[in-house]
Amino acid sequence: MTVLKRFVKxxxxxxxxxxxxxxxxxxxxxxxMVAGIVLERGFETxxxxxxxxxLINLLIKPVINIxxxxxxxxxxxxxxxxxxxxxxxxxxxxxxxxxxxxxxFAGFSYKGIVIPAxxxxxxxxxxxxxxxxxxxxxxxxxxSK
Numbered sequence: 001m002t003v004l005k006r007f008v009k010x011x012x013x014x015x016x017x018x019x020x021x022x023x024x025x026x027x028x029x030x031x032x033m034v035a036g037i038v039l040e041r042g043f044e045t046x047x048x049x050x051x052x053x054x055l056i057n058l059l060i061k062p063v064i065n066i067x068x069x070x071x072x073x074x075x076x077x078x079x080x081x082x083x084x085x086x087x088x089x090x091x092x093x094x095x096x097x098x099x100x101x102x103x104x105f106a107g108f109s110y111k112g113i114v115i116p117a118x119x120x121x122x123x124x125x126x127x128x129x130x131x132x133x134x135x136x137x138x139x140x141x142x143x144s145k
Contacts, residue, residue, distance in 0.1 A: 016054065018144060023050035023057075026136040034132065035104075036125040040097035049098040052091045061087050085130045100125050 027050055031037040039045040064083050065072070072079045092100055102125050107117035120128060 016058070019054040019057065020050050022137050022140045022144065023053045025140055026133050027053070029136050030129060030132045034129060036101055036120065036129055038099040038101055040099070045095065045097040049091055049095045052094050052098075053087065056087045056090055060090065081127070081130065084134055085126050088126060088130045088133070100129055 024046060027037070028046055031039060031046075039049070061083060064086065065080070068079060068083060072083075088100070092098055100122070102122050103120050105115075105118045105120065108115040
């Protein structure tokens with residue numbers, strides 16, 4: 001039985017470490033893409049924010065998902081984005097040097113594809129940054145399997 005317990009602990013530690021590393025990479029990549037993430041003390045803040053996001057995703061997010069299950073079922077899963085936004089907001093409250101701010105998108109044009117300039121307020125910044133972090137972390141989880 002002790003071998004099984006040790007094996008479970010090793011698997012859990014690997015899962016936590018992988019989650020933190022993927023959160024570090026995804027927050028860093030999104031902060032390079034979008035001007036709305038502020039890491040005041042650089043890499044130290046990035047590590048603390050990734051650790052906090054990993055703990056929130058591991059401990060608090062499942063409780064919130066269970067509490068909001070009826071709304072999530074009614075909206076066919078689209079309400080889950082709001083849970084991710086709430087998790088990111090909790091990280092900004094817990095880690096004082098990690099901030100999400102309003103930002104301006106300058107626009108994009110490439111071979112006939114035009115995305116106009118847009119100004120994101122604070123709520124839209126949280127939504128867009130949460131979407132990008134989820135997208136990048138999902139891709140990195142897929143790569144790690």
